[in-house]
Amino acid sequence: MTHSSREASTASLALGAIGVVFGDIGTSPLYTMKEVFAGHHPLVPSEANVLGVLSLVFWALTIVVSIKYVAFIMRADNNGEGGIMALIAMVQRAVPATTRLGWLLVALGIFGASLFYGDSIITPAISVLSAVEGLQVATPAMRPLVEPIALIVLIFLFAIQRRGTHHVGRFFGPVMALWFITLAVLGIANILTVPKVLTALNPIHALDFFVQHQGYAFLTLGAVVLAVTGAEALYADMGHFGRFPIRLAWFGLVLPALLLNYFGQGALLIRDPEAIRNPFYLQAPDWALYPLIGLATAATIIASQAVITGAFSVTRQAIQLGYLPRMQTVHTSEHAIGQIYIPFTNWAMLIGIVVLVLMFGSSSNLAAAYGIAVTGTMLIDTILGFVVVITLWRWNRWLAVAGLLVFLSVDVGFFAATSLKIVEGGWFPLMVGVMVFTLLSTWKRGRQLLLSRLQSGAIALRPFIEGLVAHPPVRVPGTAVFLTASKDGVPHALLHNLAHNKVLHERVVFLTVTTENHPYVPPEKRVEIEDLGHDFYRLVIHYGFKDEPDIPAALALCADKGLKFEMMETSFFLSRETIIATAMPGMAPWREQLFIHMARNAESAMAFFRIPTNRVIELGSQVEI
Structure with a gap:
């Protein structure tokens, strides 16, 4: 690849990142300053208060996003992949889950992933509501229509998920780039009227704000944190775009645009304190208000789409890692392997969002529920990240502890401030997080118990084969593939087949599918074959937690290793x-x-592993747990 083509590729990836990665944090200016000065703990928009809040916003973006996530956490990649699931997999490699510490760290990570779902429900609701609320700024008579219009937009967004986003995805980058440019232009126009607002870059203003307001300043942190919601998306989407394009997009466009707009809103509030009713939209001249509402609505839809796609991705990874039962997964694009649609996740999220909009009714009310899930996930990211630093990277322990204390002090401060909002609405994302954590942990523990019960009564495989060879049943043409979770026990399906049909295929394959703590497994390492003699084979198929399970495709790879499959002569036995x-x-x-309820409603292994339906035989068995 030439230098110019590499630059073009990086620029293209950076533009894509602007459209997908930064939607959540990029729409925060719609409601952050409004919540600080006119929310549940309103602050008088005096010049000193405005400068203090702007200083807090600037340093929050600098420490939490630029330093912690962009410079530090994004270095913790699992073969190029990021996100809390990838971080959990790295921690499991460093600290075995069989130890008490390992179990605690994995449980903490799974709870962080569970909180993500609470955040995923709130983000579309607050973003779309805050955009549509621009209508009541333009025409106060439109206030009763804000909620119905927001619901229509959200329902439409979730209704089209089954069609996939690859057709409209190419427009995400340019639209969001226009959004960030608009943020910057609006900010500059207002900063020029009150240039002294730029002095808020000095951290002294933030310190003075805390000295003057003390406990009330702590409450203000619960609103300031809204400026950094979405920061974890930089890490989660690293595998799609790469570390450098995301950093280029952040420092080249997104961060400057956000800061200019926040400072522009601050300048507006110093000049006109009455603008507190909606400082974002009131930055714009009257003629630009309706186009700005349209652009803001488009930006919030894109931000919501990124969160929905992220929820699908996390769900699939949880299924692969054994924390959720198999679910119907629809691939919506023949070209983009990551484009998936999970109906259960989609409709469950929509129900939660509709309930949120009807319960809270406005972005200001929703802001009371927003933040605790995000800050909880950020806190967990910091803890797990430093476990990786100390155990895998082997950094100087004292240096690592010093960095941990700095980041933890910020994360704990934000988490404590948002915790005060639990009664006002913060209970909702926590409730969602606890419910999801219960599902994840129950399924994982249940599968462990089920496997343990099956193994405790299992017959050892090799002696069983020797017995069959000594007293062979009738062998019929073809290949029988028995799916089994245990590599050393006789599958129940084989015992049932022998008991009822009294025959054995001339070639028998015991197939085990394993998911590694890596995002992807290369094709050359996909299959592992062991010849057990007498036309019995043990076959292990390895997948990464972001791979697409496809057993027929994996079996095709076996031909190069001396085990060729003819699908029309192969029968799959499932238990x-x-x-x-x-x-x-x-x-x-x-x-x-x-x-038991989750197992009963799980998608069949046949559909999940893409096994042809006309080649499958299912045999039942009862297991007590």
Whole structure:
């Protein structure tokens, strides 16, 4: 690749990142300053207060986003992939989950992933509501229509998910680039009227603000944190765009545009304190108000789309890593492998969002619920990130602890401030997080118990094969593939087949699918074959937690290793377990019932692994847990 083509590729990736990665943090100017000065803990928009708040916003963006995420956390990549699931996988490699510390760290990471869903529900609701609220600035009579219009936009957005976003995705980058340019232009126009607002870059203003207001300044942090919501998306989407394009987009356009707009709103408030009713829209001249509302609505839809896509991605990774049952996953693009649609996640999120909009009714009310899930995830990212620093990177321990204390002091401050909003609405994302965590942990523990019960009564594979060779049943032409979670036990489906059909195929393959703590497994390492003799084979297929499981495609790779499959001569035997709750030690009775319900509604292995339906035989068995 030539130098010019590399530059063009980087620029293209940076533009794509602007459209996908920065939607959430990029729409924060719609409501952050309004919430600080006119929210649940309103602040008098005096010059000193405005400069103090702007200084807090500037240093929050600098420390949390520019230094912590862009410069530090993004270095913790798992083969190029980021996000809390990738971080969990790295921690599991460093500290085994079988140890008490390892279990605690993984549980903490899973709770952080659970909080992501709470954030994913609030982000579209508050973003779209805040954009549509521009209508009541233009025409106060439109106030009763804000909520219905926002709901229509949100319902339409979720309704089109099944069609995929690849057709409109190419417009995301240019639209969001126009949005950030507009933010910058509006900010500059207002800063020029009150240039002294730029003195807020001095951290002395933030310190003075805390000295003057003390406890009230702490409450203000709960609104200031809205400026950094979406920072974790830089890390989560690293695998799609790469570290350098995201950094280029952040420092080249997004950060300057955000700062200029926040400072422009500050200048407006110093000049006209009455503008506090909506400082974002009142930055614009009257003639530009309706076009700005349209652009803001488009930007919030794009931001919401990025969050929805992220929820689909996290769900798929959770399924692959064994924290959720198999779910129907629709691939919406033949070209973009990451373009997926998970109906259950889509409609569950929409229901949560509709409930939020109807319950809270305005972006200001929703701001009370916003922040605690984000700050909780950021706090967990910091802890897990420094575990990686100390255990995998082997940095100087004292240097690592010093950095940890700096970042933790900021994260804990923001988390504590947003925790005060639990009664006002912060309970909602926490409730969602706890519910999702319960599902994830119950499924993981249930699968462990189920596998343990199956293995405890399993017959050792090699002696069983020797017995079959010594007293062979009738062998029929073709290949039988038995899917099994255990590499050393005889699959129940094989025992049932022998008991009922009294025959054995001339070639028998015991197939185990494993998911590695890496995002992708290269094709040359996908399959592992062991010849057990007498036409019995053990086959292990390895997938990364972001790979697309496809057993027929994996079997095609076996030909190069001496094991060729003809699909029309191959039968797949699957065991479908009927799980029965008992008083045996394991989980609480209600969790056992929850696990059974989840297992009953899981997608079949046949569909999940893309096995042709006309080649599958399912045999049932009962298992007590």
